Amino acid sequence: MEVKWLLAIVHLLGMAIGVGSVWARGRALAGTLDKPGISRVLTADNWWGLSAILLVVTGLLRAFAGYEKGTEYYVMNNFFNLKMALLIGIVLLEIWPMITFIRWRIAGGRGQAVDTSRASLFSWVSTAQAIMLVVMVVFATGMARGFGMG
Numbered sequence: 001m002e003v004k005w006l007l008a009i010v011h012l013l014g015m016a017i018g019v020g021s022v023w024a025r026g027r028a029l030a031g032t033l034d035k036p037g038i039s040r041v042l043t044a045d046n047w048w049g050l051s052a053i054l055l056v057v058t059g060l061l062r063a064f065a066g067y068e069k070g071t072e073y074y075v076m077n078n079f080f081n082l083k084m085a086l087l088i089g090i091v092l093l094e095i096w097p098m099i100t101f102i103r104w105r106i107a108g109g110r111g112q113a114v115d116t117s118r119a120s121l122f123s124w125v126s127t128a129q130a131i132m133l134v135v136m137v138v139f140a141t142g143m144a145r146g147f148g149m150g
């Protein structure tokens with residue numbers, strides 16, 4: 001029972017950190033990209049990465065390790081599947097920014113200039129990801145309450 005509660009706490013905190021950090025990353029990318037600006041982007045990106053780990057680990061445990069309603073319930077639920085489809089969309093949208101920010105970190109570490117030419121595109125991507133997280137909340141709360149059972 002306590003484990004179930006703990007998983008729910010960490011899952012919801014992960015969501016709060018996720019929405020906040022990816023939104024902040026989008027705003028930082030739309031701002032001036034001098035040294036402090038780039039460091040604002042990368043700090044937000046660190047929190048976004050942490051939230052992904054918290055959400056996926058606790059989510060998988062809740063769905064498939066028997067802490068909530070059991071695997072059967074979720075795989076049959078349309079809202080769960082829509083939630084996972086949105087998650088896949090967010091992950092696919094993340095591939096290019098992720099590779100780019102790794103390059104930024106490497107360049108920054110070597111004292112080289114970073115290529116910020118795609119920053120405004122990645123700002124839009126981050127904002128879209130924040131909106132997709134909010135839509136996930138709608139499906140998640142529905143599925144938890146028996147909606148989406150077909």
Ligand code: HEM
Binds near residue numbers: 058
């Ligand atoms: C691999 C990824 C994920 C899996 C497998 C997963 C799975 C789950 C499960 C099993 C529940 C419990 C539902 C119930 O009480 O029956 C849940 C709840 C919830 N999830 Fe996720 N989740 C994942 C990622 C996310 C993400 C990225 C978000 C961000 C929006 C999110 C937001 C929520 C919310 C808001 C709830 C409802 C609150 C609650 O009942 O605790 N989940 N999720």
